[in-house]
Amino acid sequence: MSGVDKHEDVHTLAGEYVLGTLSLSERQPVEERLTHDEALQQAVMAWEERFLPYSALAEPMPPSDYLWPRIKRSLKTQAPVHHTPVAQTAKNRPARPRLLNSLPAWRGAAGLGLAAALVMGILLAKDSPVPATPEYMVVLLAPQTQSAGWVVQASTRQRIQLIPLGTFEVPEGKALEFWTKADDWQAPVSLGLVEPGRPIHVNLDELPPLQDNQLFELTLEEETGSATGLPTGPIEFIGRAVEI
Amino acid sequence: MTNEGVTNEGVKNVDVTDVANEFDHAAVLERCARGDHDALHQLYLQEGSVLLGVVIRIVKDRGMAEDIVHDACLNIWQRAASFDPSKGSARTWIFSVARHLALNAIRYRDREINIDHSDPAEFEHDETFQHALRVDEAFDWQTGQRMDTCLQELETERRNCVLHAYVDGLSHAEIAAHTGAPLGTVKAWIKRSLLRLRECMA
Structure with a gap:
């Protein structure tokens, strides 16, 4: 793209970002730039305004009756720090923080939350080997097959156990890495590498207490774990914490 | 530009007779920024099915789409204070939050598949x-x-x-x-x- 007008580039990039044709690896730097690049922010917002009327081409779809109660429940767990008086935030803030940042796409793969909850119901109904009474439980499903691969159970909100429900073939030179992320965290946190077929205990001492809806996933990473500190490989298993 | 015309008076005292009026997205965001749960609910009632329609069209999976609308609502709630009406319309901002969550989600889901180096x-x-x-x-x-x-x-x-x-x-x-x-x-x-x-x- 050498020789192309820089100015034009910003608008084209912004347009492609808004249209959504960029790949994940192309979107991420754009979102990063949006945190501080005023020209790009303006260009993106201009495209958003131009295209918004065409969102009406998608037919409205009434949400299920469960969605609002779920949102309301999540709202209650939100830290109150966000709600300083408006006078101190929107009005006086020197630079607008993040125009269009979005939580990492990581959580997007979690359309499995409800499925996990259902599977969990079944597991609990049977002869569950659950000792004591865990406050939270997560069933990690394989995204492709929707089959349950692991269960996370928490005996306290600081200590969890990851229990395999079967075996998993890890390719040569690769390893399964265990991650978690609550709704209001900026990025997932690694809980370490996992050996297929082996249960592990994890202390969450350095993390906030486990919360409802918190995401857990196992991704396939290099043998020594993700070098970036963030999941990079494909998701093998994923699920959300359900309060019991 | 200040947020003229979006005085809180009319919005705080929402009564049935106001329903026919144009929905004031900017005022609702302002109330979200102050921690008013009811404001988010009003926004949800107004735009929930439109947002879900837009997101389903992108992710093509209802469960995932509801997850994304859930996340979008929380996102809107958390970031309402950062919305700046001088830089764009509130409705545009609200929809952009949901759309980009949806786009990130499908690009993340499909990231292994679409390897494409053509210029x-x-x-x-x-x-x-x-x-x-x-x-x-x-x-x-x-x-x-x-x-x-x-x-x-x-x-x-x-x-x-x-x-x-x-x-x-x-x-x-x-x-x-x-x-x-x-x-x-x-x-x-x-x-x-x-x-x-x-x-x-x-």
């Missing part, structure tokens, strides 16, 4: 495809906005590409597969369509 520059001159077949409109797309005129000026197949991207969340590769046009051609079309749309809207 659109190679295809800049590939104009043959468009003559190879007659192209039908993929959308009943006229909305009565000024942008209609600009979209109208694009060739049908290019307009289809742009709308498949915006409405259906299709990637370059998916648009290519969907329309039968070569990948590089699709990329070049979209880039040039964006240039022309911007010129037209200027």
Whole structure:
């Protein structure tokens, strides 16, 4: 793209970002730039305004009756720090923080939350080997097959156990890495590498207490774990914490 | 620019007679920023099904779409204070939050599949495809906005590409597969369509 007008580039990039044709690896730097690049922010917002009327081409779809109660429940767990008086935030803030940042796409793969909850119901109904009474439980499903691969159970909100429900073939030179992320965290946190077929205990001492809806996933990473500190490989298993 | 016309008076005292009035997205965001749960609920009642419709169209999975609308609502709630009405409309901002969550989610989901290194520059001159077949409109797309005129000026197949991207969340590769046009051609079309749309809207 050498020789192309820089100015034009910003608008084209912004347009492609808004249209959504960029790949994940192309979107991420754009979102990063949006945190501080005023020209790009303006260009993106201009495209958003131009295209918004065409969102009406998608037919409205009434949400299920469960969605609002779920949102309301999540709202209650939100830290109150966000709600300083408006006078101190929107009005006086020197630079607008993040125009269009979005939580990492990581959580997007979690359309499995409800499925996990259902599977969990079944597991609990049977002869569950659950000792004591865990406050939270997560069933990690394989995204492709929707089959349950692991269960996370928490005996306290600081200590969890990851229990395999079967075996998993890890390719040569690769390893399964265990991650978690609550709704209001900026990025997932690694809980370490996992050996297929082996249960592990994890202390969450350095993390906030486990919360409802918190995401857990196992991704396939290099043998020594993700070098970036963030999941990079494909998701093998994923699920959300359900309060019991 | 201050947020004139969005005084809180009328909004705080919402009563039934106000329902017919234009929904004030900016005022609702302002109330969310102050921690008013009821404001988010009003927004949800007003836009929930529209947002879900937009997101389902992109992710094509209802469960995942509801997850994304859930996340979008929390996101809107958390970031309401950062919304700056001088930089764009509140409704646009609200929809952009949901759309980009949806786009990130599908790009993340499909990131292993769409490996594509072709350079659109190679295809800049590939104009043959468009003559190879007659192209039908993929959308009943006229909305009565000024942008209609600009979209109208694009060739049908290019307009289809742009709308498949915006409405259906299709990637370059998916648009290519969907329309039968070569990948590089699709990329070049979209880039040039964006240039022309911007010129037209200027």
